[in-house]
Amino acid sequence: MKRYLKRLLVLTASFAAFLLLTSCSSDKPAKKPAPKEIWPSKQTNAKALKISNSLDELDFSLRVQKYRYVRYSDVLNFKHPTKYTGVAMNLSGTVFQIEKLPNSNKSVYFIDGSGQKTKTYLVATKTNKHIRTDDYVVFGTIISGPVKYNTRHHKQVSAIAGYAKSDEVKNAGKMGD
Secondary structure, eight states, X not given: OHHHHHHHHHXXXXXXXXXXXXXXXXXXXXXXXXXXXXXXXXXXXXXXXEOOSSSHHHHHHHHHHOOOEEEHHHHTOOSSOOXXXXXXXXXXXXXXXXXXXXXXXXXXXXEOTTSOEEEEEEOOOSOXXXXXXXXXXXXSOOSSXXXXXXXXXXXXXXXXXXXXXXXXXXXXXXXXX
16 A cells, blocks of 8 residues: 555656646747837938839939938837927938828828928838838938837847838838948
């Protein structure tokens, strides 16, 4: 009888150890870190460009200007739908104010020097494969607001001089630097 109790005790202890070991190891993947916000640089050169039916105009501008770009939707994709105002300078040196509508991530006002709201730009926020023909593109970055930069592998991108490669920016089109 003692022998059976001893075996039962050993088996129970072994089974308890097995349960303890299996409960410690988990097959669940680790949680990915949340994208971090990086503030752009104090100055920027920005140019709004309406893409025509073909991408020739944009390709030409990229080759000639050699500016890195992100789309408005990348710049204005904030955590909170609050009113946003920022400043951009186009390639001719004219300074514009940019205002994000408080109730939308898909439209901004481009405001000229007299305070006149000249146009509302609609942007697409979902694409990650290419820039669609109805998107507006901004060359450079917009100042005075947080920009979410994270790679496809959820690693933080260093925003050197306010720029990040377009293929590393969340929701950016992949057309090169």
